[in-house]
Amino acid sequence: MPVTDVTTDAEALTMTLEAEFDASVDRLWKAFTDPQQLERFWGPPGWPASFPQFDFTVGGHARYVMTSPKGEQSWGSWEFVAIDAPRGFTVLDAFANEEGAPLEGMPVMRVVFAFEPTATGSRMVNTTYFTSAEALEQVVAFGAVEGSTMAINQLDLVLHDLREYAAGRGTELEILDDQHVRITRVIRGPRELVWKAHHDTDLLKKWMLGPDGWTMPVAEQAEAVGDTFRNVWVPGPGVEGEEFGFEGELLLTDPPRREVSTERMIGMDGPGTVNDLSFYEEDGLTLLTLVIEYPDAETRDMILATGMVDGMEASYARLEGVLTTV
Incomplete structure (x- = not known):
């Protein structure tokens, strides 16, 4: 499985996921910046994602929706605040409505996607920064650790052609x-x-x-x-x-x-x-x-x-x- 570690730090107010892949940094970058490829792994099994909007520019926005087997939907939005191809990018990630507006009472998180080469391929370090301990606890209680692990563990298949x-x-x-x-x-x-x-x-x-x-x-x-x-x-x-x-x-x-x-x-x-x-x-x-x-x-x-x-x-x-x- 690609995911090697997921840790939460209540003092630093972070959740960090690390994963390794037998593919190049350029190939990993493409998987995260092409919405058609993102849709194949971003949602965990049973909650696949689709991206009806994806403006990959600084200041641009993406909207995504994950749909359960019974048709329930969970919307999210990204605002791209930094892009450094192919080393990574940073977004403001929010729980959202269908129009992409953040939901009241739900945390908005700064998420850094960092990609680096390894001797056998590439490594991703995904760090989520929270504004409070309560926000970190809230997201963890929603199953973020389990869900993100299952989602990223699907990425191996995406990185290799069929x-x-x-x-x-x-x-x-x-x-x-x-x-x-x-x-x-x-x-x-x-x-x-x-x-x-x-x-x-x-x-x-x-x-x-x-x-x-x-x-x-x-x-x-x-x-x-x-x-x-x-x-x-x-x-x-x-x-x-x-x-x-x-x-x-x-x-x-x-x-x-x-x-x-x-x-x-x-x-x-x-x-x-x-x-x-x-x-x-x-x-x-x-x-x-x-x-x-x-x-x-x-x-x-x-x-x-x-x-x-x-x-x-x-x-x-x-x-x-x-x-x-x-």
Whole structure:
């Protein structure tokens, strides 16, 4: 993980995050000064960011919004007060409304982004300065340490192009905490087609089958927020296993970028999962990222032990073949 240390200093009124990367300072600088790249990592998993405004000049402003799986939004703003390419920049960071105006009663912080070369790549030192101990405590209580760590730990993937990242990889699982896992897979095909393949019933029945020998006779998809979906799989002749299926409700949709839904095995009691699926395209490849929220670690481990990730890899490999015929 890139983040090596996060410390708070009540006397100096600071929070400092340090991280190291196997990429150059110039490449790190680009990731932090291009809003399209910032959007890939600035929000922690489950709260991806978008930057509707980004005026990267001294005195200019940026506005960003992070959106939860249930559609809740948290807005922030930056005012750029110093720029020293490629060594770093300084902003005034504020909790904000949709127009970018600071929220009353919330702290405004001076944040310094500093980048320096290392023997193996680069290091970032991100120092946040607070005006009072109360402001520091308030932001830490909001989960700033955990959130910023999870966000910056996503940056490794951004710093390497998708073709480089995908080489020799298939479906990868990362356990984020007791309730969350992240699954990634680079699909060889454009985002529009990958999105379509996840929502077109006929296409779904061709690839979302897990191991060979299964069929998907039911693939009822949700089209709008509040709609429900239902998918059922059946083993073919000579294949071990029993019919099973999943159903759920669409919570958020932002075609072809992101969708969030609940999911529960048909016929099972108890809480299900929240599945946050996003797509990012680069050079004809699509990075699929799925963040799953489980009710607890026990449920997480039980579901992962079913061989879910292996089944997903078989499906995604099949999807790449299907995309060549669409």
